[in-house]
Structures are given as C-alpha cells and as structure tokens.
Amino acid sequence: MxxxxxxxxxxxxxxxxxxxxxxxxxxxxxxxxxxxxxxxxxxxxxFKNNLSSGFLKLSVDDKINALKLISEYKETDEKYDVLMKELKLKQYGLFYPLPILQILFNYIYDKNIRMNSIGFLSFLDCNQIFDYDRNTMPTHSLRKIILFMIAHTAFVALLVCYVFEVFELVGSLYHARVNFINIITMLAMLIIVIYTVRVIYIIVENSISFIWAIVFSKKLNDYSFLRKRKELIDKYKVTPK
CATH class of the missing domain: 1.20.5 (Single alpha-helices involved in coiled-coils or other helix-helix interfaces)
Structure with missing residues (x-):
C-alpha cells in the first residue's frame, strides 16, 4: 500500500x-x-516599491487635508499664510511651492492620472533635481542630476564592497565549529545583507525615477503653458457687440 x-x-x-x-x-x-x-x-x-515614502503612504484624512490646503491657495494670500501652508505640506511629502502644487493636482485631475502612477510619484520624490520657484515651473538641472548620480553611484559602490566583506565573514564561519554564537552571527550577517540590498535597491530605483520625473515635468510644463495661454485668451477676449 x-x-x-x-x-x-x-x-x-x-x-x-x-x-x-x-x-x-x-x-x-x-x-x-x-x-x-x-x-x-x-x-x-x-523589491517592494519605494516611490513617494511621504505622500503615497499618508492616510486618507491626511491626503484630504493636503488637498484642502492646496485648493485654498490664492495669489492674493498673505505671504506668512503661504509659508505656513507650505511647511505643513512638506510634512505630507509635498516639497514644491503652493502654485506648482495647485497646477500639479489640476493636471492629474484634468488628464485623469492616478495618484499612484510612476510619473506623478517620481516627480514628487525627485524635487531635488529641479530648478523652480513660486513663479516658474520646475525644469530639470543637468548639474544637479550629475551630482546626485555621482553621489548615488559612490554610495552604492561602498555598500556593494560592504556586502562582499560580510559574505567573506560568513564564509569564514562556514567551516567553523557549530555553536550558538556562530549561528547568531551568521543570522545577523544575513539580516545585514538583506537590509543592505534593500538600501541599494532603493537608491537604484530612485536614480531610475529621475527619468520618469523629467518626462512628467515636461508634460506638466506644457499643460501649465497651455492653461495660462487659455486664461489670457479668455481674459482679453473681445465679446461681439
């Protein structure tokens, strides 16, 4: 049987x-x-997605509060009120000035773009590679991109060297006598390797997200330009008598 x-x-x-x-x-x-x-x-x-560790992971109530702050902005707002709102929005992972954020969310609404789309999240995460102020839309800076890529590459290289050293240490313990201390040491080394690979993956992913952010910013700039042109046309449009 x-x-x-x-x-x-x-x-x-x-x-x-x-x-x-x-x-x-x-x-x-x-x-x-x-x-x-x-x-x-x-x-x-x-390999879990790490884009937008700020805004994407907010609770629904915090997202609603952030959108309320953005929707309430007007060009005539008092400057200190604008600064206070922007400080609050930075806690929500939104680092751009209020005028840009207002255009940004108008854009994703008008174009029916999801808030978890790669382009949108990359644009939020990669604000450090853009030049902008309250009166100009973000444009990518080649100098900033090169500096960040060099810094990311150097850091990843150091982490890779560190991982190899950890593997060498684990290899030296492989033929050692089996005891509690050696087992705990090998488990600790494994955890260190996992976390190190995690950090490397985050850095590589963020480096690649620069490309998505630049593509998204160009579309956002085109949208902003067309929107302002339409507003000017509507403002100075002569109605027939």
Whole structure:
C-alpha cells in the first residue's frame, strides 16, 4: 500500500468526519501559505516599491487635508499664510511651492492620472533635481542630476564592497565549529545583507525615477503653458457687440 492509499484510508477522509476535516485541511493549507510568505517576506520586501515614502503612504484624512490646503491657495494670500501652508505640506511629502502644487493636482485631475502612477510619484520624490520657484515651473538641472548620480553611484559602490566583506565573514564561519554564537552571527550577517540590498535597491530605483520625473515635468510644463495661454485668451477676449 502506497502513501496515497494510506491517506485515503485514514480517518481524515472518513464519511463521518468530512464535514470537519474538509475545512480543517483548507485552514491548514492557508496557514501553510501564509507561513511560507512570512519566511520569504524579507526577499519580497527588498523589491517592494519605494516611490513617494511621504505622500503615497499618508492616510486618507491626511491626503484630504493636503488637498484642502492646496485648493485654498490664492495669489492674493498673505505671504506668512503661504509659508505656513507650505511647511505643513512638506510634512505630507509635498516639497514644491503652493502654485506648482495647485497646477500639479489640476493636471492629474484634468488628464485623469492616478495618484499612484510612476510619473506623478517620481516627480514628487525627485524635487531635488529641479530648478523652480513660486513663479516658474520646475525644469530639470543637468548639474544637479550629475551630482546626485555621482553621489548615488559612490554610495552604492561602498555598500556593494560592504556586502562582499560580510559574505567573506560568513564564509569564514562556514567551516567553523557549530555553536550558538556562530549561528547568531551568521543570522545577523544575513539580516545585514538583506537590509543592505534593500538600501541599494532603493537608491537604484530612485536614480531610475529621475527619468520618469523629467518626462512628467515636461508634460506638466506644457499643460501649465497651455492653461495660462487659455486664461489670457479668455481674459482679453473681445465679446461681439
């Protein structure tokens, strides 16, 4: 009798117990899947999307509060009131001046762009590569991009060297005597490697997001230009008598 026959003849598949064992087997199966996911979670977590650690991860209420602050902005607002609103918006992960943010959210509404789209989130995250003020739309700075890319590359290189040193240390412990201290050390080294790879992935992803941010900013600038032109046309439009 093989293993399958033994399982079939066991009490698990008895007619009197099917009503109990059926849900029990399903529960055990689901629990096993969740347990496996927990075991491999650090590896999935490494490649989890990291764009917009600020705005995207806000609660719904905080997002609504941020949008209210942006919608309430007017060009005639008192300057200190504008500064206070911008300080509050920075806590929400929105680092651009209020006029730019107002045009930004008008753009994603008019063009039906989702708030979790890569271009939008990249634009929010990569404000450091743009030149802008309250009267001009963001334009990418080649000098800033080069500086950030050099800094990111150098940091990633240092982290890669560090990972190799960790692997060498783990390799030296591989043939060592098995004891509690060595096991704990190897587990600690594994956790360090996972977190280091995570940091490397974040840096590489943010570097690539520069491209998405630049593409998005060009579309936003075109939208802003067309919007202002339309406003001027409507303002000075001569109505026939």
């Amino acid at each position: 093989n293993g399958i026959d033994i399982v079939k003849d066991s009490w698990l598949f008895d007619e009197h117990f099917k009503g109990i064992t059926g849900p029990l087997i399903v529960a055990i199966f689901l629990w096993s899947i969740r347990s496996i996911r927990r075991v491999f979670f650090p590896f999935f977590w490494i």
